[in-house]
Amino acid sequence: MCLAVPMQVLERRGELAIVELDGVQREVSLMLQPEAKRGDFVLVHAGYAIGIVDEQEARETLALLAEMARLEGGEGEPGAAFR
Amino acid sequence: MSQERRFADPAAVRALATRIARLAEGLPRCITIMEVCGTHTHAVAAAGLRRLLPPAVRLIAGPGCPVCVTPVGYVDRAEALARRPDVIVATFGDLVRVPSSHGSLEQCRAEGGAVHVVYSPRDALAVARENPGRTVVFLGVGFETTTPTVAAALAEAETAGVPNFRVLAGHKVMPPPMRALALDPAVQVDGFLLPGHVSVIVGSDAFEFVASELGRPAVVVGFAPTDVLRGVEAIVRQVREGRPAIENLYARVVTREGNREARALVDRFFEPVDAVWRGLGPIPGSGLALREGLAHRDAGRIEVEVCAPVEPHGCRCGDVLKGVIDPPECPLFGRVCTPASAVGACMVSSEGSCAAWYRHGG
Numbered sequence: 001m002c003l004a005v006p007m008q009v010l011e012r013r014g015e016l017a018i019v020e021l022d023g024v025q026r027e028v029s030l031m032l033q034p035e036a037k038r039g040d041f042v043l044v045h046a047g048y049a050i051g052i053v054d055e056q057e058a059r060e061t062l063a064l065l066a067e068m069a070r071l072e073g074g075e076g077e078p079g080a081a082f083r
Numbered sequence: 084m085s086q087e088r089r090f091a092d093p094a095a096v097r098a099l100a101t102r103i104a105r106l107a108e109g110l111p112r113c114i115t116i117m118e119v120c121g122t123h124t125h126a127v128a129a130a131g132l133r134r135l136l137p138p139a140v141r142l143i144a145g146p147g148c149p150v151c152v153t154p155v156g157y158v159d160r161a162e163a164l165a166r167r168p169d170v171i172v173a174t175f176g177d178l179v180r181v182p183s184s185h186g187s188l189e190q191c192r193a194e195g196g197a198v199h200v201v202y203s204p205r206d207a208l209a210v211a212r213e214n215p216g217r218t219v220v221f222l223g224v225g226f227e228t229t230t231p232t233v234a235a236a237l238a239e240a241e242t243a244g245v246p247n248f249r250v251l252a253g254h255k256v257m258p259p260p261m262r263a264l265a266l267d268p269a270v271q272v273d274g275f276l277l278p279g280h281v282s283v284i285v286g287s288d289a290f291e292f293v294a295s296e297l298g299r300p301a302v303v304v305g306f307a308p309t310d311v312l313r314g315v316e317a318i319v320r321q322v323r324e325g326r327p328a329i330e331n332l333y334a335r336v337v338t339r340e341g342n343r344e345a346r347a348l349v350d351r352f353f354e355p356v357d358a359v360w361r362g363l364g365p366i367p368g369s370g371l372a373l374r375e376g377l378a379h380r381d382a383g384r385i386e387v388e389v390c391a392p393v394e395p396h397g398c399r400c401g402d403v404l405k406g407v408i409d410p411p412e413c414p415l416f417g418r419v420c421t422p423a424s425a426v427g428a429c430m431v432s433s434e435g436s437c438a439a440w441y442r443h444g445g
Contacts, residue, residue: 001149001177001434002122002228002280006087006336029205031235032345043283043336046175046232047203050345051283051336058086058335065095065309072098 004045006053009038019044090307091130099312100135106319107137115141115271116318117264117406119257120278121148121434122306128439130308140319143406146260147278148434149225150177151404152360156392157224157253158183163387164220164251165196170385171214173199173207174222180431184393204236211240211248220382223250228280230254230371231345234352237380249382252373255358257281258292259369265297270405274300274318276311279333286341287331294327305333352377361428362401400427403436410440417441 007019007026017030019042026044033049036042042049118124124144127133133142146152162183165172172188179188179200192198197217201207204221211219223233233250240248257278264270277290282303293301300321304314313332321327331337349371358370373381398420399413410416410429420426422438429435433442 001175001225001432002120002278004228004280004283029235031238032231032342032348034344043280045228045280047205048232048235050228050231050280051342054335061332061335062086062089065090065092065098068098068102069092069094072101073094 002045004043004050006041007044009036009040009042012036012038017042017049019049087307090305090309092309095309096135096312099309099316103135103140103312103316103319104137106316106323107139109323110139110319113139113141114273114319114322115143115406116274116276116315117143117145117272118276118278118311119145119147119261120276120281121151121432122280123276123278123304123311124148124436124439125434126306126308127311128443128445130311131443132308132311133445135312136315140315142315143409144436144439145264145406146360146363146404148429148432148436149229149255150181150432151400151428151435152255152362153178153181153224153253153428154359154361154392155182155184155394156389157251158188159389159392160383160387161220161222161251162186162188162191162196163389164382164385165191165198167385167387169217171197171199171210171217171219172222173201173210173219175224176200177432177434178222178224180425181428182395182425182431184390204233205239208236208240208245208248211245215247218247218249218382218385220385221248221250222253224253226255226257226278226281227284228278230349230353231284231342234348237352238348240380246379249380249385250373251382252353252371254353254371255360255369256355256371258289259366260360260363261293262297263363263366264405265293265299267405269407272299272406273322274302274327276314276318277301277303279303279305279310279337282331282333282337282341284342284345286339287329287337288339289341290329294329298327300327301329303329303331303333303337305335352380360404362404395426398427400429400437403429409445410437413437
């Protein structure tokens with residue numbers, strides 16, 4: 001039930017915003033996240049933006065994952081981790 | 084945002100599984116890690132993450148599915164309200180198939196009860212505006228992630244003057260059951276994967292007590308496969324080093340202090356109350372009731388006749404919710420209890436452990 005999805009703010013209309021994910025648009029309330037701006041990725045839960053995605057943090061995590069994949073990629077027997 | 088999908092990168096998943104396997108070799112014993120969020124239960128099962136873990140690391144689901152921990156008596160009351168000609172019950176879809184004492188809200192609707200499924204509490208408010216002659220009761224079920232959305236709808240009802248919108252308060256908060264489980268000698272929990280979206284609201288600092296008071300590692304994680312595996316890796320490392328701490332590995336959306344605006348709105352409408360959890364029983368301070376001055380919004384004050392609740396016979400949902408047994412150990416699992424014909428709530432919701440095991444094999 002705590003499912004929440006990051007969607008990008010296309011437009012603010014007072015306390016409401018039009019947000020988009022993969023071409024699907026929705027109207028959400030910004031009552032719980034009033035400082036969200038156009039272009040932000042907000043975390044949407046049950047029709048409300050409840051948080052803002054920190055793009056810098058997201059990029060850093062992805063860089064860390066890529067580095068892990070690179071470091072582990074060469075060692076061990078392929079598929080060993082899946083047994 | 085396709086970026087979110089990149090957190091499921093198979094090469095990174097393989098790398099993490101390898102790292103966990105290597106770290107686990109240094110564990111002094113087998114350990115059990117508990118997640119306490121239905122969205123994690125679903126994500127772990129759907130991605131088959133348990134199969135990537137070494138035998139020394141057991142990952143179990145705790146009481147993180149709000150629908151699953153809602154007592155039968157709550158659903159009975161919701162049904163009784165829906166049968167009143169002057170009431171419309173509005174609810175998230177998760178709740179309509181949950182067994183009540185003698186049926187479900189779905190069955191109640193088939194028999195003429197007014198049950199509207201909505202995506203958002205805002206939609207329930209719209210139903211109230213469209214039906215000024217009837218009271219619209221929103222079924223307020225869910226944890227810290229969801230409660231602010233219900234508080235926001237209540238605030239809008241107050242400001243915009245929608246007198247016929249009420250809430251049947253059944254909201255719950257996560258820290259008290261985590262404390263209860265950690266202190267229960269029948270339950271082994273060596274570390275917690277903390278609920279990512281609950282943490283968006285409460286902030287990672289709200290879980291400091293898990294390390295400082297309960298002496299268990301706890302890590303805030305997101306819902307992609309790499310998020311969950313990084314959390315497992317961090318807990319295994321902490322257990323090995325004997326230094327329990329709170330780590331936030333979901334910093335792309337979770338901060339230390341959380342969403343203060345959302346919490347202030349919840350405080351305006353709700354106050355802590357003792358609550359009953361299916362499987363865990365009564366837990367002090369684990370629920371939220373509408374504040375005293377809000378009787379006009381409290382659907383619990385609408386008089387209905389409700390008999391003593393009847394729990395489904397033979398169902399071991401309670402032991403599943405505590406992580407004492409895995410779903411297949413319940414004698415009803417997969418035989419008389421399936422998603423199409425569920426006996427217990429844990430088989431109904433896609434976030435329930437039993438449904439997740441049934442669909443994805445654990």
